[in-house]
Amino acid sequence: MTRAPETLAIIDAGGATTSVSLVARVAGQWRLLGTLAGSAGTPEMALLSILTGRVRDADPEFARHAELREAALDDMPQLVARTHPPETLAVVGATRRTVDELSIHAHRTGWRVAAASTETHDPREMMELILQREVTAVLIGIGEPPGADERAALDDLAALAGSAARRRPELRLLLSGALRARRSWLDALGEDPPGDPARITAAPVIAGRRGTGDDLRVALERLLDAPDDGRHAARNSAESLAELLDRRIELLDIGYHGGARYLAEPGVAGSPPTSVGIVSVDGGLVPAEPDDEIVDSVLAWSTGSLDRHRMTDRLRDLRRRPWVDRAGEGARLRLAAASAALTRLAALTPDLGSRAAPDVTILSGGAFATAPPSAVMLTIADTIRRVGATQVVLDHGRLLGPIGTIEDANERRLLLSDLVRDALVPLGSLVIGGGQGARPARRRRSSAAFARLSLQLESGAASGSDSSTTVQRDLDADEVAFVDLLPGARARALLEFGDVVRFGRRTRRVNVSVIGGLAGLVVDLRDVPLNLPERRDRRRARLADWSAQAWPRDER
Numbered sequence: 001m002t003r004a005p006e007t008l009a010i011i012d013a014g015g016a017t018t019s020v021s022l023v024a025r026v027a028g029q030w031r032l033l034g035t036l037a038g039s040a041g042t043p044e045m046a047l048l049s050i051l052t053g054r055v056r057d058a059d060p061e062f063a064r065h066a067e068l069r070e071a072a073l074d075d076m077p078q079l080v081a082r083t084h085p086p087e088t089l090a091v092v093g094a095t096r097r098t099v100d101e102l103s104i105h106a107h108r109t110g111w112r113v114a115a116a117s118t119e120t121h122d123p124r125e126m127m128e129l130i131l132q133r134e135v136t137a138v139l140i141g142i143g144e145p146p147g148a149d150e151r152a153a154l155d156d157l158a159a160l161a162g163s164a165a166r167r168r169p170e171l172r173l174l175l176s177g178a179l180r181a182r183r184s185w186l187d188a189l190g191e192d193p194p195g196d197p198a199r200i201t202a203a204p205v206i207a208g209r210r211g212t213g214d215d216l217r218v219a220l221e222r223l224l225d226a227p228d229d230g231r232h233a234a235r236n237s238a239e240s241l242a243e244l245l246d247r248r249i250e251l252l253d254i255g256y257h258g259g260a261r262y263l264a265e266p267g268v269a270g271s272p273p274t275s276v277g278i279v280s281v282d283g284g285l286v287p288a289e290p291d292d293e294i295v296d297s298v299l300a301w302s303t304g305s306l307d308r309h310r311m312t313d314r315l316r317d318l319r320r321r322p323w324v325d326r327a328g329e330g331a332r333l334r335l336a337a338a339s340a341a342l343t344r345l346a347a348l349t350p351d352l353g354s355r356a357a358p359d360v361t362i363l364s365g366g367a368f369a370t371a372p373p374s375a376v377m378l379t380i381a382d383t384i385r386r387v388g389a390t391q392v393v394l395d396h397g398r399l400l401g402p403i404g405t406i407e408d409a410n411e412r413r414l415l416l417s418d419l420v421r422d423a424l425v426p427l428g429s430l431v432i433g434g435g436q437g438a439r440p441a442r443r444r445r446s447s448a449a450f451a452r453l454s455l456q457l458e459s460g461a462a463s464g465s466d467s468s469t470t471v472q473r474d475l476d477a478d479e480v481a482f483v484d485l486l487p488g489a490r491a492r493a494l495l496e497f498g499d500v501v502r503f504g505r506r507t508r509r510v511n512v513s514v515i516g517g518l519a520g521l522v523v524d525l526r527d528v529p530l531n532l533p534e535r536r537d538r539r540r541a542r543l544a545d546w547s548a549q550a551w552p553r554d555e556r
Contacts, residue, residue, distance in 0.1 A: 007068060011044050012230050012398040013082045015256030016322035017366055019398040020047040022055060023419065024068075030415060032422035035397035037366075039323040040256075048073055081230030081401035085257055086112045086281045087136045089223075090129050093117050094142050094150035094157060102141050102216075108278035108348065109220040110231065110258055111137075118153040123160060130164045130171075137172040137223050138164060141203050146178055155184040162188025169195030172223055174203045230401025231260045231279050234364065237400035238264040239273040240413045241420065247359035250352075251277070251400070252384065254341045254365040256322055259283015261345045263352050272409070276352065283345045285337050285367055286319040294340070299536070301339035301382070303544040304332065322366070331370040332551075335379055338367035342383035356504070357388025357432070362424065364395040373427045373518035374482055375550040381430055381480065381524045382546075387503055389431045389493075389512040392519075393424040426487050428517030432524045433495060433503050433510060450477040453523060454494040455485070455514075480546050481523040485516030493521065502528075 008030070010021040019037040023030050036051040052073065056063040089111040093099040099117040106113045114135065116126045130138055140161050142150045158179045165173055166189055179185055180202070201223075204215035221232060234251055242249045242264040253260040262277030281287075287294055295312050306314065314333055317324075326334070346353055361380065368376050377392055399419065406412040416423075433451075455471040475481055475495075485491060495503075495510040503510045514521050533539045 006065075007076055009048055009073075009076050009078045010397070010399050010402045011048075011078060011080045012401050013044065013080070014040065014230070014366070014398070015083050015085065016040055018042055018044060018047060020044060020051055021397040021399055022048070022051050022068075023422075026062075030418035032397060032399075032419060045073060048076075079402040079405060080228060081233055081405055082226075082228050083230050083255060083257055083401075084226050086110060087224065088112045088114055088132075088134045089220075090132075090135045090138045091115045092126055092130070092138065092140045092157065092160070094153035095119055095147070098141060098143065098150065102139055105216045106139065106220055107280055107282065109217055110224060110229075110279035110281065111220065112281050118156060123156055126160055127163065130160070131168065135171075137174065139174045139203060139220070139223075140176065140179060141174075142176045142178060144176060144178055154178065154182055158182035158185035159188045161185060162190075165189055165195070165200060166193055169193075171195075171199070172225070173200045174219060174223055175200065176203050228405055230398075230404070231255065231258060233402070233404030234260060234400045235262050235264075235275055235277065236404035236406075236409075236412060237416065238262045238362070238404075239275050240403075240409060240416050241360075241362075242266045242275075243273040244413055244417055244420065245360065248356075249360050249362060250358035250384075250390070251362045251364065252342065252345070252380075253363075254283060254285055254338050254345075254367050256366075257281065257284055259341055259345050259365075261349050261352060263355065263358060278345075278349055280345065280348055282348060283341050285322070285334070285341055285365075286315050288319060290315045290319070297340035297343065298333075298337050300532075300539065301336040301343075301543070302332070303336075303540055303547055304329070305540075326370045334367045335371045335375060338365070339379050339383050341367075342379070346384055353384070353386065355386075357386040357390045359390065361390045361392045361430075362395055362400070363392065363427075364398060364400065368394060369396065372551055374520075374522070374552070375547065377427055377430055377519045377522045378480065378546060378550040381432060381522060382530060385432060385528050385530055387432055387528055389429060389514060391429050391515050392427045392517065394427055395423060396425045397423060399423045426515060426517035428485065428519040428521055429493075429514035430522045430524065431493060431495070431510075431512060431514065432528065433497075433501060450479075450499075451475045451495050451497045451525060453481065453483070454496070455483060455521065456492045456494070457485075458490045458492070475523065475525055478526050479523075480526065480549065482519065482549055483521040483523065485514065485520040487517050489516035490514070491516070491521075493523070495523070 007024045012019045017037045021035040022033045024033055033055050034051050036047050038047050052068045055068055089106050091099055091102045091113055096117045096119050099115050103113045103115050116129050140157055161175055162185045204219055238249050238251045243266050246266050249264045251262040258281045260279045262275050264273055264275035267273050295308055299311055453473045453475055457469040491514050493512050493514045497508045500506050500508055
């Protein structure tokens with residue numbers, strides 16, 4: 001019988017940094033002993049050796065019990081997730097309508113997309129696109145049954161697919177069933193086609209006709225052939241946490257090669273948890289070559305005075321050396337780039353933005369690791385705006401991706417049940433109330449407070465240095481208020497408005513449960529959606545006013 005492991009290494013190898021964590025059984029439960037990160041390319045075993053050495057120095061007796069010996073590192077069980085550079089998928093179809101529909105799904109599963117249709121490209125141009133070196137897979141789709149505007153192109157597309165499969169034996173192809181039934185496909189492919197036959201698979205029916213978007217999403221994720229990809233695996237961890245905590249979980253990940261947004265909900269009446277969401281290269285911190293649109297989007301969230309040319313240089317430097325200049329202005333630049341990336345993710349997921357606020361919002365990614373917790377909370381309030389209350393936590397050790405690679409859901413849930421308190425650092429609670437047009441003009445002209453916040457702390461816990469259990473504060477319209485609330489402290493937040501506002505429903509009184517964190521409680525009464533000036537100088541001044549509260553001891 002094999003003895004259960006006493007220690008476990010959890011490794012998340014990202015595009016910018018590699019994070020190594022060490023967990024061990026303490027009093028019958030898995031606990032996080034420590035986390036260490038280094039720049040991408042740093043040998044993982046070197047990081048693990050440094051981390052175990054620090055644990056041995058801190059507690060030699062425990063290290064002996066857990067068998068944390070240098071010689072035993074190679075045999076230590078590991079959970080490993082790796083973030084791979086995005087691959088390029090050529091999306092080809094008979095009509096622009098079909099290609100656009102397929103491209104949307106491909107963008108939402110982590111592919112970089114190059115698209116062409118018979119309406120915009122001739123067969124030679126489409127073959128040139130498919131034969132490009134960076135293209136690693138091809139999706140050729142039509143409606144099933146084919147539409148009247150697609151039938152004339154069936155033989156051309158089938159011949160194109162067969163020729164591509166023969167000329168590039170390593171190419172992965174996802175084909176609509178109607179194309180594989182055409183004689184032109186067999187003629188172009190030949191009697192003895194090279195390569196593995198399993199690389200050619202059938203595409204699901206296009207969503208909106210008879211199939212579902214989930215069918216195509218699963219097929220495209222399989223086509224990536226990256227079962228250890230941390231960004232996709234984190235979806236499994238989000239589902240397990242939703243079931244474990246019985247809470248609606250939203251996961252926001254901004255990384256070097258892309259980003260992810262998932263919303264997981266616990267199952268009902270014994271059913272398994274469910275999730276929806278996307279992985280997209282558009283959610284990455286900085287693209288390989290930032291264009292004017294990307295530069296302008298980061299400038300829109302920056303409080304500095306950089307012009308477009310200098311910002312372009314700074315973003316290129318950030319892309320080339322993402323681990324350098326992580327403090328001061330570098331932290332501000334990262335957070336501005338993260339705000340732009342979150343805005344792009346929000347634009348790609350209007351279906352998630354229209355849902356009720358989640359109970360817990362989990363953040364992941366190096367962009368959030370260098371900024372003050374209050375500034376991170378403000379970034380979420382600025383970009384992922386939904387009326388309601390949510391607790392915000394940080395996956396500081398990047399454990400969710402590697403844990404998500406565990407295939408067995410029960411085993412994954414058991415490990416998370418022990419590690420959830422160590423893995424997720426509480427940043428605080430975010431309460432967003434009100435909405436655009438909800439404030440009468442007489443209230444804006446009045447000197448009276450727009451709302452009153454009463455914070456009733458549970459179990460006699462105190463906020464900050466105040467020994468009382470009740471905190472009261474008057475709030476103005478369009479105010480962002482930061483209220484001290486210690487990590488783990490639970491409270492009831494009562495908001496009483498002078499006029500009717502929107503908070504899930506139209507009301508004058510809101511009573512929600514909140515939990516403290518490093519940033520405490522943030523109450524945001526600005527417009528939903530956020531209304532910012534178009535002029536760059538006025539917008540920068542408005543952002544600076546808000547961020548002055550979030551960046552402590554800022555002398556700028």
